[in-house]
Amino acid sequence: QLTPSNLTAYIVNSHTLSVTWDLPSNVNAINKIYITVIELGKTNRTIQAQEFDNTIKKLDIQIDSNDPFGIHPNRTIHFSARCSDRNGQNSSTIEYQLYVNML
Secondary structure (H helix, E strand, O other), rough: OOOEEEEEEEEOOOOOOOEEEOOOHHHEEEEEEEEEEEEEOOOOOOEEEEEEOOOEEEEEEEEEOOOOEEEEOOEEEEEEEEEEEEOOOOOEEEEEEEEEEEO
């Protein structure tokens, strides 16, 4: 089983949101993990779409209403993660959603 688990996001401080995930026990079979972060709204906005090797389990994203690649405050953010093996086979995708409430 290549599927990542425990995908979650949390606000570290007023400028940073962290996305974390756990990799399956057969981590050596994983070639890449793919993380996608989308802001949901009238038109969905892709914030990040990145791939990592099997040693990475965290992504920090800036919270900044002026940054096109950052998290905008007071929005619902959708996160998804999947893995692929060295043969190009993909795992199931896991998903998580968080409303970023900033005053």
